[in-house]
Amino acid sequence: MNKGMRTRKDIVGQALATATNVGLENVTLGNLAADLNISKSGLFAHFKSKEALQLAVLEEAIERFVELVVRPALLAPRGEPRLRALFDRWMGWMEADRDAGNGGNGARCIFMALSQEYDDRPGDVRDAVVTSQRDWRDAIARAAKISIEERHFRKGVDVDQVAFEFVGIGMTYQQTRKLLGDPKAKQRALVALDAVIERSRAPKKKRVVKMRK
Amino acid sequence: MNKGMRTRKDIVGQALATATNVGLENVTLGNLAADLNISKSGLFAHFKSKEALQLAVLEEAIERFVELVVRPALLAPRGEPRLRALFDRWMGWMEADRDAGNGGNGARCIFMALSQEYDDRPGDVRDAVVTSQRDWRDAIARAAKISIEERHFRKGVDVDQVAFEFVGIGMTYQQTRKLLGDPKAKQRALVALDAVIERSRAPKKKRVVKMRK
DNA sequence: GGGATAATAGCACGACCGTTCGTTTTTGCA
DNA sequence: TGCAAAAACGAACGGTCGTGCTATTATCCC
DSSP, X not given: OOHHHHHHHHHHHHHXXXXXXXXXXXXXXXXXHHHHTSOHHHHHTTXXXXXXXXXXXXXXXXXXXXXXXXXXXXXSOTTHHHHHHHHHHHHHHHHOOSSGGGOSSOOOOXXXXXXXXXXXXXXXXXXXXXXXXXXXXHHHHHHHHHHHHTTSBOTTOOHHHHHHHHHHHHHHHHIIIIISOOTTHHHHXXXXXXXXXXXXXXXXXXXXXXXXX | OOHHHHHHHHHHHHHHHHHHHHOGGGOOHHHHHHHHTSOHHHHHTTSSSHHHHXXXXXXXXXXXXXXXXXXXXXXXXXXXXXXXXXXXXXHHHHHOOSSGGGOSSOOOOHHHHHHHHTTTOOSHHXXXXXXXXXXXXXXXXXXXXXXXXXXXXXXXXXXXXXXXXXXXXXXXHHIXXXXXXXXXXXXXHHHHXXXXXXXXXXXXXXXXXXXXX
């Protein structure tokens, strides 16, 4: 059970790279096999169906996302810094040019594409996409909750609301950068995130001084 | 030149409805013809290529968007109310269940899907998508600019930043509602929009009173 | 090192894709 | 009403899709 697992990893890796560029539904077994210089049927034998391949690709994407975005961000100090780290890493993920030769504005975020591809296409893939997005939002909300505990954020801040807006900023960032090609996208995203954080911040003692002035 | 134009409209209309549900790239001539009870070749004769059909669909979508979202919103009073009207109408557009029988959470916003489908698929369709998104953001930014003129917003507010965040809220709203099925999506969207507006607002005289307190 | 087993290849299938073409039906004006 | 033009049709094309088979090749444990 060694060689098989190895090629399987290769297949999933290549499939993920392709899916990142053209969408998961547009990855075809023929092209995939050609990219890897193996036969279509040999490739197919590793998965009993195309859907199984798609699920494997999604799983791999999640694994990498956790590895490259979530886990490193957890090394940042609890609270606001960690929340910012999550966002920074996420932007890095979206910018990452995982297919260096395409000359474009970097890869799409595969999860964002999947959200659209499967938002009303029932099936196991959709369910997995839903779960992944819930998990992602939970991770953000958890960081926000810790921000409250650390007194960075006001008590009573709606952490799910923070996650909601956090995700929105990332989405518009991606469209602004990738589709519209606006170089100011990143700066705008950071400004927007600052605003969300500022609004959630715990009141400073300084404010009392200000009021007396 | 009458009958032809009529069926052409029917085709584009049906294609738009289907594209709204499954994505533009997944609309096939065969299914489309079957839906309309006409022959595939008869349908094809109206457009010289599939891409031409896709462009016609996009054009129709833009037309309807202007008709149902932009134009009615322009009837709202200049400034902040108009900006809010744009958002309300946009949310209505996204909620609209244009295929009433699907039992889902309403249609996707076709433009959001197109942004993902074509963000790195060069061609005339992509160019048209880019233009439509730029126009949409311009419309938002214009409403924000008028908000400054009307003294609803502070002088110096970055209206493109407002459009950037506005769009992001709509995107996360759609995902939250459609993919995640969260009933609180709308409320969250309105809270987020309020925050963007509040941050842009012109200082009130009241604040002086507050400071003296 | 040989032999059971796993991995890969080759080939064919039915279905559907966009597109073409020649024919038939329908339309709408003279 | 008649007839040219427009519109719709039916069949077929070369391709590609995902998916089954069977046969061959490579792997790996004893």
